[in-house]
Amino acid sequence: MRETKTACCYCGVGCGVIVESDGERITGVRGDPQHPANFGRLCSKGSTLHLTANPVLQQQVRALHPELRTARGAPRAPAAWGETLDFIARRFVSTIREHGPDSVGFYISGQLLTEDYYVFNKLAKGLIGTNNIDTNSRLCMSSAVAGYKQTLGADAPPVCYEDIDHADLIFIAGSNMAYAHPVLYRRVEEARRRNPSLRMIVADPRRTDTARDADLFLPILPGTDVALFNGMLHVCLWEGLVDTAYIDAHTEGFAELKRTVRDYTPAYVAELCGIGEDDLIRAARWFGQAKAALSFYCQGLNQSSSGTAKNAALINLHLATRQIGKPGAGPFSLTGQPNAMGGREVGGLSNLLSAHRDMADSQHRAEVARLWGVESVPATPGKTAIEMFEAVRRGEIRILWIVCTNPAQSLPAQRMVREALEKAELVIVQEAYRTTATVAYADVVLPATTWGEKEGTVTNSERRITRVNAVLPGPGQARHDWEIAVDFARRLETMLERTGTLFPYTTTEQIWNEHRESTRGRDLDITGLSYRILEQQGPQQWPFPEGAAQGRKRLYEDGVYPTASGRARFVDTAYQPVAEPVDARYPLRLTTGRLRDQWHGMSRTGTVAQLFSHAPEPSVAMARVDMERRLIADGDLVHVTSRRGSQILPAFAGDDMRAGQAFIAMHWGEEYLSGRNGGFGVNALTLPALCPASKQPELKHAAVKILKA
Numbered sequence: 001m002r003e004t005k006t007a008c009c010y011c012g013v014g015c016g017v018i019v020e021s022d023g024e025r026i027t028g029v030r031g032d033p034q035h036p037a038n039f040g041r042l043c044s045k046g047s048t049l050h051l052t053a054n055p056v057l058q059q060q061v062r063a064l065h066p067e068l069r070t071a072r073g074a075p076r077a078p079a080a081w082g083e084t085l086d087f088i089a090r091r092f093v094s095t096i097r098e099h100g101p102d103s104v105g106f107y108i109s110g111q112l113l114t115e116d117y118y119v120f121n122k123l124a125k126g127l128i129g130t131n132n133i134d135t136n137s138r139l140c141m142s143s144a145v146a147g148y149k150q151t152l153g154a155d156a157p158p159v160c161y162e163d164i165d166h167a168d169l170i171f172i173a174g175s176n177m178a179y180a181h182p183v184l185y186r187r188v189e190e191a192r193r194r195n196p197s198l199r200m201i202v203a204d205p206r207r208t209d210t211a212r213d214a215d216l217f218l219p220i221l222p223g224t225d226v227a228l229f230n231g232m233l234h235v236c237l238w239e240g241l242v243d244t245a246y247i248d249a250h251t252e253g254f255a256e257l258k259r260t261v262r263d264y265t266p267a268y269v270a271e272l273c274g275i276g277e278d279d280l281i282r283a284a285r286w287f288g289q290a291k292a293a294l295s296f297y298c299q300g301l302n303q304s305s306s307g308t309a310k311n312a313a314l315i316n317l318h319l320a321t322r323q324i325g326k327p328g329a330g331p332f333s334l335t336g337q338p339n340a341m342g343g344r345e346v347g348g349l350s351n352l353l354s355a356h357r358d359m360a361d362s363q364h365r366a367e368v369a370r371l372w373g374v375e376s377v378p379a380t381p382g383k384t385a386i387e388m389f390e391a392v393r394r395g396e397i398r399i400l401w402i403v404c405t406n407p408a409q410s411l412p413a414q415r416m417v418r419e420a421l422e423k424a425e426l427v428i429v430q431e432a433y434r435t436t437a438t439v440a441y442a443d444v445v446l447p448a449t450t451w452g453e454k455e456g457t458v459t460n461s462e463r464r465i466t467r468v469n470a471v472l473p474g475p476g477q478a479r480h481d482w483e484i485a486v487d488f489a490r491r492l493e494t495m496l497e498r499t500g501t502l503f504p505y506t507t508t509e510q511i512w513n514e515h516r517e518s519t520r521g522r523d524l525d526i527t528g529l530s531y532r533i534l535e536q537q538g539p540q541q542w543p544f545p546e547g548a549a550q551g552r553k554r555l556y557e558d559g560v561y562p563t564a565s566g567r568a569r570f571v572d573t574a575y576q577p578v579a580e581p582v583d584a585r586y587p588l589r590l591t592t593g594r595l596r597d598q599w600h601g602m603s604r605t606g607t608v609a610q611l612f613s614h615a616p617e618p619s620v621a622m623a624r625v626d627m628e629r630r631l632i633a634d635g636d637l638v639h640v641t642s643r644r645g646s647q648i649l650p651a652f653a654g655d656d657m658r659a660g661q662a663f664i665a666m667h668w669g670e671e672y673l674s675g676r677n678g679g680f681g682v683n684a685l686t687l688p689a690l691c692p693a694s695k696q697p698e699l700k701h702a703a704v705k706i707l708k709a
C-alpha cells in the first residue's frame with residue numbers, strides 16, 4: 001500500500017487529496033488533513049475519484065492509443081506515436097506555409113496543469129507565431145479576469161479562504177456555492193455556526209440550497225446583477241456608508257460612477273431586479289455597515305453578455321465602502337475549473353501573455369520574446385473560444401487542435417460548433433476519454449494521461465499552488481499533455497529547419513522553473529518558490545518572491561494597486577439587459593447550472609454510478625404555476641425550444657423556481673442522451689452572445705418556450 005499526495009481535479013477549491021494505491025491500481029482517496037484548502041474534507045465528487053480510475057473502466061472509456069485517418073470519411077485507424085506526430089507536423093508546416101500561422105488554432109483547457117498550459121502557449125505564440133490559442137477558461141473566468149484588470153489593475157483575487165473566518169457579512173452572488181464549491185461552502189457554514197452574527201446574503205434567480213441558508217435572499221431576475229450592485233451603491237452613497245477618505249486616497253474615477261448610480265434608485269432597481277425595495281436597502285446597509293464584507297461569485301456573473309460589467313460593478317461596491325484590503329473583506333471570484341488560475345498565470349488565453357503580461361503592450365511582448373528566445377511574439381490578439389470556432393467554420397482556421405475539453409458539448413450554439421468541426425481540414429483531439437462528443441469529429445486522437453497519472457502544479461481560487469503527483473502510469477500508450485506538445489514542437493522545429501530547440505524539457509520541473517523565471521518582478525512573482533518547497537512545506541500562495549518566507553495571503557492591504565497611478569479604478573457600469581429578452585413567442589427565462597454530484601460534461605463523474613443518485617437523468621425545472629398553466633404534470637415530457645434548437649426532457653416543479661423561469665443542468669451530453677435530442681445537451685438552446693470586454697458567452701440565459709410533448 002502506497003500513499004501519494006496530490007490535488008482533486010474537479011473544481012477551483014483545489015482540495016488536497018491523499019491517494020492510496022497497491023502499485024497496480026488506485027484503491028482509495030481521502031482528504032489531505034494538512035492541505036489548507038480543505039483540511040481533510042472532500043465532497044461527493046472528490047471522495048469518489050478513485051472509482052474513476054478503475055482499470056476495467058479505463059479499458060472501456062479511455063483513449064488508449066493514437067488514432068489517425070488520412071482522409072475525411074475514412075475510419076480512424078490505430079497508429080504509432082511517431083507516425084501520428086509526423087503526420088500532424090507535416091500538415092501544420094504545409095498549412096502555415098500556404099496560409100500563414102493564423103490558419104491554425106489551439107483550443108485547450110482549464111483542466112490542464114500549469115506546465116501543460118505553459119508548453120502549449122509557447123508552442124502557439126513562440127514557435128508557430130499565432131495567438132490563436134484559447135481555452136475553455138473563456139467560458140469560465142474571462143469576465144473575472146477582465147473585471148479584476150479593469151478595476152484593481154491585475155488578474156489577482158485579493159482575498160484568501162481564511163477571510164471567511166474574519167468576515168461578518170458574506171455576500172454570494174450568482175453562485176450555488178453549496179453545490180459548485182462544496183468544501184469551501186462547508187467552511188462558510190462552520191464560520192456561521194461559530195459566529196451567529198455572521199450574516200449571509202445570496203442573490204440568485206433560483207432559490208438554490210445556498211439561497212435557502214441565507215439571512216437575506218434576493219431572487220433577482222436573470223442578468224440584473226449590475227442594477228443590483230449599482231442600487232446597493234446608490235443606497236450606500238445616500239446613507240453615508242461609503243468611505244470617502246479611502247476613495248480619495250486610493251481610487252480614481254468615482255465622480256463618473258457616482259453620476260451613473262444616481263439613477264439607480266431603490267424603487268427603480270427593485271422593479272428591474274424583481275425584488276423588494278426594502279430587501280435591496282437592507283442588503284446595502286448590511287454591506288456598507290459590515291466591519292468586513294466578503295463576496296463570493298461565479299458563473300452567474302461571468303457567463304453573461306455583460307459579465308465584465310457585473311464583476312466590475314461588484315468590485316466598485318467593495319472599493320467605495322472600503323470592503324477590500326483588510327481581513328475578511330474583498331471580492332472573491334470562485335474559480336470554476338481546477339486550474340483556470342494556473343492557465344491565466346502562464347498567459348493561456350488568446351489575448352494574454354506569460355505572467356499576466358498584456359499582448360497589447362509592446363514592452364510585454366518584447367519581454368516574453370526575450371524569455372523564450374524568439375524574435376517576436378505576434379501582436380494581434382488571437383481568436384477567443386467562440387470566435388475560433390466561427391473562424392474554423394468560415395475556413396480561416398484550417399487546423400484545430402483541441403486538448404482536454406469537449407466543445408461539441410460545452411460551447412453554446414452547438415450547431416455552429418459542429419459545423420465548424422466538420423468543415424475543418426484537420427481536427428486533432430488530445431484526450432484522456434474516447435467517449436466525448438468531440439472525439440467523434442477527430443481526424444487524429446492523441447491519448448493523454450489524466451488525474452492520478454500526471455504530475456505538475458495547479459493553482460486554486462485563492463492563488464495557492466499545489467504540487468500534483470502521479471500515482472500510476474497512464475493506460476495503454478497514453479502520454480502526458482506537455483510531453484505530446486514538446487514531441488510535436490521538436491518535430492515542427494526540425495521541419496521548419498530551426499536550429500536548437502525552444503523546448504528542451506525532459507521534466508515538468510524544468511518547465512515550471514522557466515515559468516517561474518517569467519514571473520520575476522510581476523504581480524504574481526513566484527521566484528521564491530520551488531518544487532522542493534511545495535513538496536516539503538506544502539501548497540503556497542502567490543506572490544512568493546525570492547527571499548520571502550511565505551506567500552501573501554491578502555493583497556492591497558497598503559491601498560496601493562498595480563495600476564499606472566497606483567490607484568484602483570472605478571468602472572462606470574451601466575445595466576444592460578440580457579442578450580435575448582423574453583417575448584410573447586419565447587416567454588420563459590432559461591438558466592443553466594451545475595448539479596451537486598456531476599462535473600462539467602460528465603466524462604469522468606459519469607463513470608461513477610453513485611454520483612447519479614442525486615439526479616439520475618436530465619430534466620427541466622419549472623415553477624408549479626407555469627406547469628399548471630401548460631397542463632404539465634411532474635415527469636411529463638416537454639419540448640424546451642429556443643431560437644436555436646429544441647430538447648425533449650421530463651419537467652418537474654421546483655420550489656426553487658420563480659414563475660417565468662426554467663432551469664436545466666449543464667452536464668448531460670451526447671454519450672448519456674442515447675441519441676435523444678439529436679445528441680445535443682442544453683447548449684443546443686444557448687446563444688453565442690459575448691461580453692464585449694471578456695468575450696465570455698452568455699451561457700446562463702436564453703429565452704425559451706416550453707410545451708407538453
Ligand code: SF4
Nearest residue numbers: 008010011015043046
Ligand atoms: Fe474536489 Fe472541489 Fe469537491 Fe474539493 S470541493 S473535493 S476540489 S470537487
